[in-house]
Amino acid sequence: MTDMLLNVTGLSAVSDREGGLPVLRDVSLSLKKGEVRGLVGESGAGKSTIAKAILSILPRTVRVTGGWINFKNRDLLAMKPQELRSIMGSEIALIPQDPQTALNPGRRIGAQLADGLRLKRGMSAKAAEARALQLLADVQIRDPDRVMASFPHQLSGGMRQRVLIAAAFAVDPELVVADEPTTALDVTVQKEILRLIRRMQEAHGTGVLFVTHDLGIVAQICDSVTLLYAGKVIEEGPVRSVLENPQHAYTRALIAAGPRYDRPDAGLEPVPEEILHALRQEIGIR
């Protein structure tokens, strides 16, 4: 298929720190050009391990034991560091989780935005600055001139996250990995950021892998979803069908476990132990 962007096939990994405990179990997922896929699960489910594997930033203690990560029909796992460097931050970009620590506190926003453009697109300092200004306007920052000259601590959390979105889309990547980009934000700001990511993604035709633990966010921003538990894909499909007609009992229980402001009785039933037990047996834990 020509419109396939990312194809992860049979990806398995173990954690050497935990005595070879499997952290990914035969994970397969795919992403088409311009598609937003949610990667969702509870902590320890492996969603962020997959994101790190795609970005080639797995910690040394996690070892891939099998599988492929095909990005535009080239296996990222088989690439030399030099080739990876030319792809990362250029064809594949990241929107990080914590806007607090993702920016260098000692340098101005403008300089940090221009870095990527100069390094990855070979722009002159002047051209990069002009482009950075345009990018800040694109992410709906009202006074881009002031923000360009600001240090990160002078901006609010939501503003910093906008800057990071601008930085991610600056190089016009084909794939953006968004790693829980709104967990540190207030709900009203979160909604603006989600809207912005969706708009930027549509304008650039970018494929987005959106890592989150929140099924609500998946429902509102993603086209498709992959649900993980203990490193295993439990359910996968278009968002609407997974949410309205979940095939797996675990998915149903997880949806029911979340509280909802429109239903006073929701959010009080954890995933039943029987379901978890059956799930672990199915996966082959213990």
Place this chain on the structure above:
Amino acid sequence: MDRNLLVATGIEVTYGKRAGLFGTGQPVAPVLHGVDIRIARGQTIGIVGESGSGKTTLGRALLRLVDVSAGNITFDGKDITHIPENEMRPQRRRMQMIFQDPMASLNPRHTIRRILTGPLLLHGIAGDTAEALARVKAVLDRVSLPAACLDRYPHELSGGQRQRIGIARAVLMEPDFVLADEIVSGLDVSTQAQALKLLKELSRELGLAMAFISHDLSVIRAICDHVYVLRLGRIVEQGPCEQVFAAPSAAYTRALLDAIPLPEYDPGWLERKTEA
């Protein structure tokens, strides 16, 4: 008997800042501007707000953990606004708190046994160590933790287990009032549901009054009878949950509700805007 257990009126809190060679008080902008809260016996109220709303400060002011610069707090008919700490101490048992970060709220160098039995002995709730231990074991069982946890240190437990230790510590004191400050925000959905369910059951069984602080209106909906919406140190809306959630009167409450993504197909949600 007065129906109200905890009544706070016109609460203002201003954090002073020290400066100068020997320090001269320099007041900075107030965090709370005249907040009224009323909690009936056995009632669970929710306090919701975004960052900077002052919700955490409000909670701590209710427990006299920060000093108020104006206003009144009465607990069970007794004015506790300015009573000195040694007079406050006997009241402390009756007003307990569950914390946001269960790791930070448990002394990393104490075993669970020490963390849970110490307060019981201090207040004479248990006469001796054996009795204290028996009570602790009963409560651990109630919060579904094995007695083997007693000899563990906090960092050896999982996040959900630690949070249940925090709940156990609070209810062990047989309080009348419990303040829960963002206690589920770091937990997974299923663990969160478990903690909420446990807390709801406990508050019924023990007739506890609770103040539940959260940034998440969905969580408030699951557990509270009454809700206060706090914004920039002021209450912008308050009322019974059925009423506030069905027909919010403040624009800010509506904006908060509309910003919460629900796990259901709703193609218009992302572009729908509500002005606060």
Place this chain on the structure above:
Amino acid sequence: MAEPITITAPTAPTKPPSRFKTLLTEPKVLFGGGFILLLLVIAILAPLIAPKDPLEQDLMLGSLPPAWLDGAEPGYYLGTDDLGRDVLSRLLYGSRIALFVAVSSASLAALIGTVLGLLAGWYGGWTDRIISRIVDIWMAFPPVLLSILLVAVFGSGVHSVIAAIVIIDWTRFCRVVRAETLAQAQLDYITAARTVGFPRMKILTREIFPNIVPVLIALVSLEMGIAVVVEAILSFVGLSVSSDTPTWGGMIAQGRQLIHHAWWLLVAPLAVLFATVLAFNQLGGGLRRAFDPVMRR
């Protein structure tokens, strides 16, 4: 990353290894502590294991080289000084003064600094302002000059050296303990202790102090290293114990003058001093890691 996924009725985690065992798996503790322990045994048993009397002069055997060099005399393993005194025996005896000064001055400085630091950090207000201002003023004095001055005032001798180190270095403990206390006081487990109704002093001793201990242990160990150096400096300038008692600093001072024709007189005490300070520092770092339940993970 892969936290055990226990949702209801979880089994308790496996029991961790005992604290003592963890200590022994920490290489810094093994090497640093081992060396210090050895030194301690040597200091105590010096009269039994020293091959010669450290004070016995024999001008006929002056400036003998160590055993592995030409012209060495059997029985004098590290050679002799210009007065014919056995270098090895003097080093062994010198450890007594070094360790005595290290242990007593570091413990006393730690005691004073910790008490004041805890009070300043926990009670705040005027207590803190007064203690902190004293520390600030104290630290403005140049330490080496101050110690020389102090010893000159008290008169030389080992007790003056200890007093000087304590008077100068308690601030080191006070500052660190105060900062650590302030940091701990911000944490919710302290608020929890307040909501339970523990009296203030009880919170300090029961809740805060145990969390200061790892830092304190590291600091005491480092301070012992520093004390060994300060004692050597004061001996070097002749302000410590009387000049016929063997001390490492005194030996270094003596060796310095003879560096051109008897280099071992300088190198031997310097090497021992270096190894001792290194061992104390390693032990301090290692103990801190081993005692910290959170860092240990």
